[in-house]
Amino acid sequence: MKTRGLPAPWACPAAYDRGVTSATAETELGRDVPPDEPPDATAATGATGVPDAVRRRLATLDNWWNPHSWLVTGVIVGIAAILRLVGLTRPKGYIFDEVYYPTDAWDMLQHGVEWDEKTNGPAYVVHPPLGKWLIAFGEKAFGNNELGWRISGAIAGILMILILIRVAYRLFHSIVLAGIAGLLMTLDGFQLVLSRTSLLDIFLGLFILATFAALVLDRDHYRRRWLRALERGHDPAAGRRLPRIFPGWLLTAGVLFGLACGVKWSALFFAPFFALLVVVWRAQARRSAGVRRPLLAGLPGDLGYLLLSFVLTFVFYLASWIGWFATDTGYFRHYREANGLSEPPVLGALLNLLHYHSEAYNFHSGLTDRHVYQSWPWQWLLLGRPVAFYWNGNGNCGAPSCAAEILLLGTPILWWSFLPALAALVWFGIARRDWRAFAIGTGVVAGLLPWFYFAIADGRTMFAFYVLPALPFLILAVVYVLGAIMTPPTGTASGSERTDRQLVGTVVAGVYVLLVALCFAYFHPIFVGQLIPYTDWSARMWLGGRWI
Numbered sequence: 001m002k003t004r005g006l007p008a009p010w011a012c013p014a015a016y017d018r019g020v021t022s023a024t025a026e027t028e029l030g031r032d033v034p035p036d037e038p039p040d041a042t043a044a045t046g047a048t049g050v051p052d053a054v055r056r057r058l059a060t061l062d063n064w065w066n067p068h069s070w071l072v073t074g075v076i077v078g079i080a081a082i083l084r085l086v087g088l089t090r091p092k093g094y095i096f097d098e099v100y101y102p103t104d105a106w107d108m109l110q111h112g113v114e115w116d117e118k119t120n121g122p123a124y125v126v127h128p129p130l131g132k133w134l135i136a137f138g139e140k141a142f143g144n145n146e147l148g149w150r151i152s153g154a155i156a157g158i159l160m161i162l163i164l165i166r167v168a169y170r171l172f173h174s175i176v177l178a179g180i181a182g183l184l185m186t187l188d189g190f191q192l193v194l195s196r197t198s199l200l201d202i203f204l205g206l207f208i209l210a211t212f213a214a215l216v217l218d219r220d221h222y223r224r225r226w227l228r229a230l231e232r233g234h235d236p237a238a239g240r241r242l243p244r245i246f247p248g249w250l251l252t253a254g255v256l257f258g259l260a261c262g263v264k265w266s267a268l269f270f271a272p273f274f275a276l277l278v279v280v281w282r283a284q285a286r287r288s289a290g291v292r293r294p295l296l297a298g299l300p301g302d303l304g305y306l307l308l309s310f311v312l313t314f315v316f317y318l319a320s321w322i323g324w325f326a327t328d329t330g331y332f333r334h335y336r337e338a339n340g341l342s343e344p345p346v347l348g349a350l351l352n353l354l355h356y357h358s359e360a361y362n363f364h365s366g367l368t369d370r371h372v373y374q375s376w377p378w379q380w381l382l383l384g385r386p387v388a389f390y391w392n393g394n395g396n397c398g399a400p401s402c403a404a405e406i407l408l409l410g411t412p413i414l415w416w417s418f419l420p421a422l423a424a425l426v427w428f429g430i431a432r433r434d435w436r437a438f439a440i441g442t443g444v445v446a447g448l449l450p451w452f453y454f455a456i457a458d459g460r461t462m463f464a465f466y467v468l469p470a471l472p473f474l475i476l477a478v479v480y481v482l483g484a485i486m487t488p489p490t491g492t493a494s495g496s497e498r499t500d501r502q503l504v505g506t507v508v509a510g511v512y513v514l515l516v517a518l519c520f521a522y523f524h525p526i527f528v529g530q531l532i533p534y535t536d537w538s539a540r541m542w543l544g545g546r547w548i
Contacts, residue, residue: 058227060220060223068175072182073182077165079186087528089146095406096389101131102135105135105149129262131262133320164182166213184478188520189526189527201468204260205472208469212472227289254311258315270446336355367460374463377448377451377452381416383416384543385464387408390404391405392531407527411519437480444470486502
């Protein structure tokens with residue numbers, strides 16, 4: 001099966017961005033073309049005089065509009081939408097932390113800020129407002145009811161799957177691997193539960209993934225512009241000024257990252273890692289183009305555009321506080337005036353907001369209260385302590401005793417494959433010098449490593465749902481490894497060996513996805529709160545007391 005100039009859909013990471021264009025990728029399978037190999041002036045050149053090796057190394061996915069890829073995307077997103085929207089209004093009433101965020105969102109519609117009905121004054125909250133505004137949009141459209149306060153989260157969960165499929169297609173140039181990535185997230189109970197519950201983390205995960213997608217698009221745009229510059233006669237070896245490349249997607253990433261920070265401050269964990277990706281990717285592109293000292297040659301420009309991107313992050317983060325700025329009733333809105341300090345226009349409001357942030361940070365850093373469902377980062381990928389969102393032992397299920405639970409639990413077969421996939425990701429990434437492995441691993445580290453620090457240094461109270469922003473990268477790690485299994489070792493593998501390897505790898509990937517689907521179907525009742533016999537519920541508690 002081929003798709004309009006692309007290699008077979010199972011063609012995988014080993015061949016890509018070692019300078020393999022969509023038209024020549026299939027012939028390059030099994031041949032290791034190092035991504036940072038200096039251009040060979042004696043290599044064959046095309047009509048524009050650009051060496052073929054340089055052209056391959058700067059190549060990107062040009063066939064992003066491929067109708068087959070969009071058909072697969074549409075089908076999988078449709079399945080995801082059904083699973084996340086059907087029965088969204090059940091169970092009735094608030095579950096878990098829905099007692100906080102939907103009520104805050106409704107109050108924001110009435111007062112512009114979070115409100116405390118007991119004191120008839122502003123409420124003190126420790127998360128930025130954007131996630132609650134997104135919940136409020138649903139409540140505005142459908143009312144202060146289960147559909148109203150859950151619909152925005154469901155849409156965010158569906159959009160995450162859409163973006164993940166397109167990101168995977170960009171990374172792997174494979175419709176099959178992109179489809180697998182979307183299916184794995186669609187069939188993950190962890191993402192499903194958070195998509196059907198009115199919490200903030202699903203919005204944080206959406207904006208972090210969207211930021212990464214914008215960075216990948218920026219990488220492709222930068223490389224395409226460099227290739228065009230070379231085609232027009234730019235000589236990087238002549239020491240001339242580098243081509244001017246407007247980083248529209250990098251600035252878009254700054255906006256999206258500002259929205260992520262407007263949901264939860266933990267988005268900031270990703271800032272240095274995403275900045276590192278930008279610098280490394282641009283330096284690699286300049287090296288592939290033949291620029292001497294590629295890191296230093298463009299570093300001032302890279303840092304300048306990154307700074308501009310972070311300015312946009314700050315601007316859009318402040319914009320998420322529009323209700324607080326636009327009213328006089330927000331908590332600490334006139335803190336300086338109330339404490340006898342000068343409060344000049346604009347600056348006074350910013351200083352008051354800074355004080356608010358200081359107080360909220362002190363709250364977060366000192367939060368060490370024990371909770372029955374708290375867990376540590378080293379437990380998360382092992383599903384060591386999932387969070388029970390809902391429990392009901394009443395009702396008629398045709399058995400003497402019944403149970404209905406919503407358990408924030410990742411689909412076990414999928415989640416228990418994350419750690420071996422990460423180990424293989426490191427191995428393949430080093431062996432193949434593949435930028436995809438570096439990018440995926442960077443997202444995983446950004447999403448997990450800071451929590452290890454806070455757990456060890458502060459003993460801070462934390463929960464399993466904090467891992468959600470890292471989930472797309474964990475799934476991409478699994479997909480990367482499945483793709484590597486389908487790809488023969490680089491070297492002199494014959495066509496028949498490649499075909500056999502692809503066939504075996506495709507079977508392995510298919511069996512794996514099937515097992516994940518069956519596991520998801522088995523646990524589905526405790527993802528959606530379905531009333532089932534107590535014995536059936538108990539049979540699903542694989543780790544006993546750790547899951548109860």
